[in-house]
Amino acid sequence: ETGVTQTPRHLVMGMTNKKSLKCEQHLGHNAMYWYKQSAKKPLELMFVYNFKEQTENNSVPSRFSPECPNSSHLFLHLHTLQPEDSALYLCASSQVAHTAGEQFFGPGTRLTVL
Amino acid sequence: AQTVTQSQPEMSVQEAETVTLSCTYDTSENNYYLFWYKQPPSRQMILVIRQEAYKQQNATENRFSVNFQKAAKSFSLKISDSQLGDTAMYFCAFMGDTNAGKSTFGDGTTLTVKP
Helix, strand or coil, X not given: CCCEEEECCEEEECCCCEEEEEXXXXXXXXXXXXXXXXXXXXXXXXEEEEXXXXXXXXXXXXXXXXXXXXXXXXXXXXXCXXXXXCXXXXXXXXXXXXXXXXXXXXXXXXEEEC | CCEXXXXXXXXXXXXXXXXXXXXXXXXXXXXXXXXXXXXXCCCCCEEEEEEEXXXXXXXXXXXXXXXXXCCCCEEEEEECCCCHHHCEEEEEEEEECCCCCCCEECCCEEEEEEC
């Protein structure tokens, strides 16, 4: 595997379900990001992790819970979601956060909340 | 707060022709970085080109070049000799030096290259 991978690629869940999105980067980077991409809004940064520490939470509702066990893996735990949370969730990584480096994106997880 | 505006939601161009995508931004920072990312249909977003604000020379990457006008806060992307594989959504992004790592993206421009 190379680059940034995300699983699952598609997810359909009910509002009472609990699920997790997984991201893995094989680039040796130290920073990882979660973005939300909706049809009606621009790309929204959700969370930033740098060397496993969360450095940015962009006022994201608590029904989204990130976890970064190491620099290569990033999870987004989902619970009690709303239909408006349906979107493409993109993971990205970069060499180090808080420097102006290129971000490498995963293919995304298409989430549908019923 | 920074804002990034892409005023062209959709554009089209004939294969082999040149097209320019516009992007304007607003910031009070003196040093920052600008990016163009490409997101092909159902494929991963990738970086097309990057420009550091302190560099006066416009960045170029093969058929892709930018027209960076710092005073006007404008950062347009020119694609020369358009190819079918250039069909994608293009995002302009801003990253300030004081808040590096936190990118602000524009709404995107959907470009279709027609044969």
